[in-house]
Amino acid sequence: MSQPVQALLFDVFGTVVDWREGVARDAAAFLRRRPAARQDAYAFADAWRALYSPAMEAVRAGRRPFTRLDQLHRENLEATLPAFGVDPASAPEDELQWLNRAWHRLDPWPDSVAGLARLKAGHIIATLSNGNTSLLLNMAKYAGLPWDAILGAEAAQAYKPMPQAYLRTAELLDLPPERICLVAAHNGDLAAARRCGFKTAFIMRPREFGPEQRTDLAAEQDWDWVARDLVELAGILGC
Amino acid sequence: MSQPVQALLFDVFGTVVDWREGVARDAAAFLRRRPAARQDAYAFADAWRALYSPAMEAVRAGRRPFTRLDQLHRENLEATLPAFGVDPASAPEDELQWLNRAWHRLDPWPDSVAGLARLKAGHIIATLSNGNTSLLLNMAKYAGLPWDAILGAEAAQAYKPMPQAYLRTAELLDLPPERICLVAAHNGDLAAARRCGFKTAFIMRPREFGPEQRTDLAAEQDWDWVARDLVELAGILGC
Numbered sequence: 001m002s003q004p005v006q007a008l009l010f011d012v013f014g015t016v017v018d019w020r021e022g023v024a025r026d027a028a029a030f031l032r033r034r035p036a037a038r039q040d041a042y043a044f045a046d047a048w049r050a051l052y053s054p055a056m057e058a059v060r061a062g063r064r065p066f067t068r069l070d071q072l073h074r075e076n077l078e079a080t081l082p083a084f085g086v087d088p089a090s091a092p093e094d095e096l097q098w099l100n101r102a103w104h105r106l107d108p109w110p111d112s113v114a115g116l117a118r119l120k121a122g123h124i125i126a127t128l129s130n131g132n133t134s135l136l137l138n139m140a141k142y143a144g145l146p147w148d149a150i151l152g153a154e155a156a157q158a159y160k161p162m163p164q165a166y167l168r169t170a171e172l173l174d175l176p177p178e179r180i181c182l183v184a185a186h187n188g189d190l191a192a193a194r195r196c197g198f199k200t201a202f203i204m205r206p207r208e209f210g211p212e213q214r215t216d217l218a219a220e221q222d223w224d225w226v227a228r229d230l231v232e233l234a235g236i237l238g239c
Numbered sequence: 240m241s242q243p244v245q246a247l248l249f250d251v252f253g254t255v256v257d258w259r260e261g262v263a264r265d266a267a268a269f270l271r272r273r274p275a276a277r278q279d280a281y282a283f284a285d286a287w288r289a290l291y292s293p294a295m296e297a298v299r300a301g302r303r304p305f306t307r308l309d310q311l312h313r314e315n316l317e318a319t320l321p322a323f324g325v326d327p328a329s330a331p332e333d334e335l336q337w338l339n340r341a342w343h344r345l346d347p348w349p350d351s352v353a354g355l356a357r358l359k360a361g362h363i364i365a366t367l368s369n370g371n372t373s374l375l376l377n378m379a380k381y382a383g384l385p386w387d388a389i390l391g392a393e394a395a396q397a398y399k400p401m402p403q404a405y406l407r408t409a410e411l412l413d414l415p416p417e418r419i420c421l422v423a424a425h426n427g428d429l430a431a432a433r434r435c436g437f438k439t440a441f442i443m444r445p446r447e448f449g450p451e452q453r454t455d456l457a458a459e460q461d462w463d464w465v466a467r468d469l470v471e472l473a474g475i476l477g478c
Contacts, residue, residue: 137387137388173372
């Protein structure tokens with residue numbers, strides 16, 4: 001390798017935090033207050049998350065202006081509730097806001113905080129997530145994630161895997177892409193980063209989508225680094 | 240006060256770090272390698288800094304597109320060197336780049352790191368500086384400043400004291416202005432933030448411009464809080 005990596009940028013949902021457990025936990029509390037609703041919080045989390053990529057696609061395709069993820073999540077929440085027997089118009093606004101911010105209150109995987117602390121000693125560590133700035137910042141305070149900076153879709157005004165999401169982030173860091181490594185549990189995200197010249201590190205998160213997960217169980221390209229978790233990555237990188 | 244402050248945003252140059260000593264230190268090293276140059280590193284720092292505001296004014300007035308501070312500093316450096324007997328065209332590019340990045344290597348005031356650590360426990364702490372993202376990030380790594388996020392002119396695409404610099408930052412935080420407090424050693428910065436609805440905290444830095452400082456020696460309005468340094472501010476805010 002010519003020059004060492006100076007910045008490690010992290011996908012967050014699934015790579016650093018367990019969105020499915022966190023969303024299901026808060027959805028369960030919301031549904032329990034409505035005994036007539038369908039009481040399946042994991043199915044709720046999965047259904048809500050299933051609308052995530054299509055909602056961003058409208059922005060990526062230019063059909064709507066850049067819209068922060070909190071707003072997309074809110075629209076997707078209202079679209080998800082009826083199938084669980086809840087009329088969004090009947091739910092108090094403060095409860096909807098609270099549930100929508102479940103994405104701000106996600107717990108880290110058991111290795112994340114320790115791994116990030118070690119990686120931070122030798123690198124800039126920052127988010128490169130589709131989450132908006134305030135979502136990622138509130139999550140960092142909640143979960144104790146020691147980011148040096150909060151970067152990603154909102155700062156770049158482009159959603160991954162659009163190349164602008166990676167390249168504008170590199171520009172903000174004032175680093176050439178080859179001095180940056182994307183750390184992610186998703187092969188598609190890494191492939192897009194590699195096309196922009198980033199180094200790549202794959203983290204295995206085989207339970208991100210629950211026990212039945214079928215995707216991203218293994219590295220699908222010869223990524224620069226592959227690790228089971230962030231503590232192992234720190235060891236591999238000599239931190 | 241109606242609602243407690245949730246985010247403390249900091250002016251950085253002068254408020255958190257001592258730019259004059261840091262720039263003079265590196266300018267001295269640069270000038271010493273050129274015995275024919277005028278060996279007055281403090282005058283060099285002051286002359287370089289004197290071009291800071293006029294350079295941003297061209298952006299604020301719309302005479303040039305938003306240009307990051309590293310670039311403005313570089314232009315100002317080349318404009319400063321001749322008066323000290325140095326032809327910028329004769330200086331090696333790597334030495335000019337090194338000197339220009341003196342602004343990335345500024346030491347904190349003695350109270351800054353301890354004060355920020357205490358303030359961070361109860362608040363979001365972030366920059367709201369005219370420095371560009373990579374400058375502030377490199378400085379944070381160098382000086383051990385524990386920011387939760389790097390915000391400011393580059394993220395907002397507007398230089399203080401333009402209202403957009405404050406209001407777009409509030410938007411990124413998704414907080415109403417009254418839940419945000421600007422912490423600064425400069426009355427003008429605080430006045431602009433207050434016009435945007437921010438709370439305000441004045442920090443006394445009577446030596447920022449050296450022993451002859453005449454400006455910003457005292458609070459010029461009834462700012463919400465006034466403190467001698469960041470540790471005192473943490474005490475006042477009960478952190």
